[in-house]
Amino acid sequence: MPGYSDPGFDTLALHAGAAPDPSTGARAVPIHLTTSFVFESSDQAAALFNLERAGHVYSRISNPTNAVLEQRIAALEGGIGAIATASGQAALHLAITTLMGAGSHIVASSALYGGSHNLLHYTLSRFGIETTFVKPGDLQAWRAAVKPNTKLFFGETVGNPGMYVLDLPAVSQIAHAVGVPLLVDATLTSPWLMKPFDHGADLIVHSATKFLSGHGTVIGGLVVDGGSFDWSGPHTQGKFEELTKAYEGFHNMVFDEESTVGAFLLRARREGLRDFGACMSPHTAWLILQGIETLPLRMARHVSNTEKIVRFLATHPMVSRVGHPMLERHPSHELAQKLLPRGAGSVFSFDIQGTRQQGQAFIEALQVFSHLANVGDCRSLVIHPASTTHFRVDDETLKASGIGPGTVRLSIGLEDPEDLIDDLKRALKAAEKSGNKSGGVA
């Protein structure tokens, strides 16, 4: 370590996990596009397989490029380690299946990305894992939803796209009181805006596709362990046998005996990656690392651009609502001030006054904003959630997530803010004109 205190965020974003390559001197992280790694001897091979030595065997389980990314995100989040996965969805799946099987139960926020909702509500229930959804701000509902077989609390740091901030300290306290860990999806905040482990979360998943990668080029996910949850702790009542009992599938290993703080990651890699196989390509890991190196600079610009655009929209006559916690009328404003002092992110929604057709006219008139299904790109993006990301969600659930039929979601990029505001002005004018033609409300 170079100094006398912990390295700062910006230093870690560039250096954590990476040193000049010892064999070539390459300063940037090399892309190790290889499936396998040659063993030095039969004894070393056996030792690698049996967790007696640290190293790489096969890139589905681990890879040197991926390992740099895993260390880096763990460093930025203040965790103990991480696992890179093929997508954010794969990360969520890996986290859940490491902890439970059929007959288990999850309590989750209702304000979730549509894909996460699908996984929990439709897909995992087919495999015997049930989920009860609760309004993220209703603490009593979190408490009341707990069952004897509950093994996980799950929510998003900032719910997509209503921007409801999860009260991490309060929800984690409820979870821990019943011996359950809190997993959060921190995709929309990234560790630059919030470090969930500091507020009580135990596990984090990211869709690294978004702000971490930042350039809209690759799909990837990350699971990070804070090493804080005691899987055999006093309130757990033996419910995490996956980590506290011998696992026949891997040398009869009792994971929480092998590693006091790393049991979750041990099993997730040795079972989840090995058997489900949703690993990340080293090339993808390299691109995400490139993104992370400028994460602090990009996030600062995302936030400052967003603040300007929110202010513009909040005073525009065609806009009936802007759902960003920086505004005092947003239900999460106070919580955001406390948990997200650097800003509550650059993905938010707003409602255009008028009909669905006017909303459509607005989106089609935009020239700088790209109409597509993604967020967290360096370019500004726009989408209509009710007909796209959340199209399988019924109206009532949609409403609970803070989404109306005319809601438009923006992901503010890094362009000149004046150009973004001009683009929005032009599109809002088009929406107004469309209303005049069709007799809609303007």
Add this chain to the structure above:
Amino acid sequence: MIYTVQGAPLFAYTGGKSFDPQKPTAVFIHGVLNDHSVWILQTRYFANHGWNVLAIDLPGHGKSGGKAPGSVQEAAQAIIGLLDAVGVSKAVLIGHSFGSLIALQATADNPTRVNQLAMVGTAYPMRVSAILLESSLNDPQKAIQMVNVFSHSTLAPPPSALGPGTWLLGGSKALMRRVLASNPDENIFHIGFKACDQYDQGEIAISKVICPILFVLGSKDQMTHPKAAQGLIKLARAGKVVYVNGGHQLMVEAPDETLNALYSFCKIS
């Protein structure tokens, strides 16, 4: 595995193997505010290569009950108590930092019961700075922060314990927080540091050791600088020194080099 030692439960990790009286036994002793898991890779290797492994949680730490030892001498008695409880007449003792002094004292007190002694990341005297002693007492979280910065030598370790994807600095801090929380009755952080700082029997102890001694030192160790071990090394009757490219937490930062040093020493002695 839980053994009863000095009337209290003492946890010893065995590498997942049952005790075999035909095999030699190695006892692994951790440092201040650590537990058995810092030896995960080395102990699994030993356990799968012909050894009985007893990687303990010191009394009052982690999964072990009882009162935390207030001195190196007191802790040394627990080690011998463990050998008695298991029924082992002779063993290899391997200790890290605080644990290295405990291993030394246990060997000095019972020279015929120890085949080999390995002192990893050691120093004598093992002085603890006034600011660390004070912080460990009054602001343990701050002290954990400080200790971990001093204990690691790099932001980019090679594959380390627990393996690829592990962020060592975070792992070591999380472990210390967990071990500290494991004993709400005593501040085992401060007790451990005080025991290191006050230990003044090193020179006498090493003069009583008759078995081979291995010193495994981190060339970049800022907590127990290699220079601070030279006094003991000079006094060792049959001492061997191996320098490993790493900081104080050698077992996790440079697990292979540390294992190679320990295993070849135990094999050839």
